[in-house]
Amino acid sequence: MPTCPDGAVRAEHLWKRFRADRGRRLLRDHVSRATARLRGPVPENPWRWVLRDVSIDAEPGEAVAIIGANGAGKSTLLKIVSGVMFPHTGRLATGGRVGALIEVLSGIHPELTGRENVMIYGTLLGLSRRQVAEKVDEIVAFAELEDAVERQVKFYSSGMKMRLGFAVAAFLEPSILIVDEVLAVGDTSFQQKCLDRMRDVIQSGTTLLLVSHDLAAVGATATRGVWLDDGIVRADGPIEDVLGAYRRDIESDAAAHANVHGLVEVHDVRADGPNGRLVAVNEECTVRLTVSTDVERQVNLYLGASEGAPTPIFVVRHEAMLPPGRTELELVMPRLPLPPGQYFLWFGAYQVETRIEFTPWQPIAPLLVSGVRQLDPTPRAIVRLSPVYVEAQWSRVRDSGASANGNGERGVAAERTEP
């Protein structure tokens, strides 16, 4: 095992298995298992591997996101790193104190007041009594509890409980912070506060291991991504690349499972750039699609583009009277606002008045956007909902040194910058 500096995680070849059978632990279950073993070799392997040869490294101060579908082994991996579970096979070393934020509500006791809970939960998470006492006001202020701290937690709203749990954990200051799907607590403004706090934590040199299904938040917080798929590391690298690979996988999965049949069927889809070239950023894009219907229908056709989830980046609608048989349609978008990357075209057809669906919303074709104009990255911990390319030009209108006799605020700013 290599040496492990403070804040580093070194996990090599981790394997973990759980029982795949009923797994109950009553005496008669033990007896029946024992008699089954006595009768002959057990036909079925009672174990199921949830982690297979997973290696994960984190340098001090790095923010690593672990993404993957439900049941991919993300939480198990975090539990092993945090030390509450032990691996079956592999080597593991962590440097410094590990603080785990897994289900923030589990340590909150409903019969106690908010303040008592802060004290007790803080020590449970590894702080000394004095450390918690020093921070209790800060924690209460962060959780926005005000007078409610002296009330029993069972009288709290669920949002208050969540905020209390997160606030305690947010002030832990461990060397390694493990966060499992707890970012989405409280309302939107508190979520932003949590993300800000998370950024502070990273900035102070804490290593962050993060599990979340909120891919936008993951992209904004983490620098590196590890994609777990059915217990195997599918990708490990810069967060944008891993997220991209993961999104493409989700989408092609969705496309493979898509029910392409409906009352309005799609037969052929083709997307082209100007003059038949490749589709490119901020250029003209033409989508030709052939649809068919059995009887004449008045329909609302929707076409959208997405980068992963069935939440589209944009949608265009077209109301049309489709005659029986095939109809070829053409959609021209003069300037495609998507940055280079892999997207999917989604399609849906609905009745105009009743909005009854003829064809459900589904991916119909991949859309590859080429070009060199990359999207500018968002600042750290700022969540971008979906990538849209906006043509923008920056220019310097005036320098602070250019005119010292400007009036209003600009003049004041100019004075301040002078030595």
Add this chain to the structure above:
Amino acid sequence: MTVPVPTPRDEPEPTSASGPVRASSVASAIPDEPPPELRYRRALKLGTSLRSLWAARHTVSSLAVRDLRSTYNQEILGVGWALLQPFTLMVVFTFLFNRVGKVNTGGAPYPLFSYIGLVPWTFYANSVQTAGLSLVNQPLLNKVYAPREVFPLSEVVVAGVGAICASLALGVLFLVEWTAPASTSYWVVPLIVILIGFTVACSLLAGAVTVYLRDVRHALPLVMQLGLFLTPVVYGLRELPVAYRAAYCAINPLGAVIDGFRECVLYGRAPSFTYTTIGAASTVVYLLGTYLIFKRLETGFADVS
């Protein structure tokens, strides 16, 4: 503290000779079974385990405080409940033995005689029963890292607080009977150490075994009821034939402890040296054995609990 130089991510991962190549997108490179030479084995060292337990002492006290506060805050009688349990038993047994048959109390009033045995017994029984359940349905087990001993140990602490309250009532009982504790009462200190040691040992075992064998939670109250009569709590150790007493104290150190309490508090004698030494020695063995069993079973707690 040296600041490590981060290794560049772009470099290909070195292939280790023992394990498979790092899995980046090639799922087929991963074998079906893990390489046996990499099997995770935790080095079990008594010193290291105890040190990490000492580091987690705040967790023990926090858990205990949380339990005590949440149970006693809302009840009218509060800690009075801790007192009521041995007290009721004492009253019942006093009536029972006054009517049915005499117990040789060595001249001491029977209420005092039995209460002095019932307080340590209640402490022991409550500890083991609650510790037995402390690791199942424990929401914190999977969430908070601490040596797993903290959960049964915090239950022992909670029961200990109850026992302290119950022993305060002993003073009232002495007043009622108009006697005083003998001057040799200081002997209770080593006896309490033995009592705590044996209680911790049984609590660790009960907690660990219940995780893997859930039936134990139903068996424990039964075992404790039987134990009340198999232990010299409501009768004296002297009821046993002399030949068996030493062996009994080795199996059940509570016999030596309770007998010692009565000797030094009621009769003004030092506790029997033989029985106390045997009890202490067997407690050490119990404690070491159950702690090692607990630590061995500990690695699987989070998986099945």
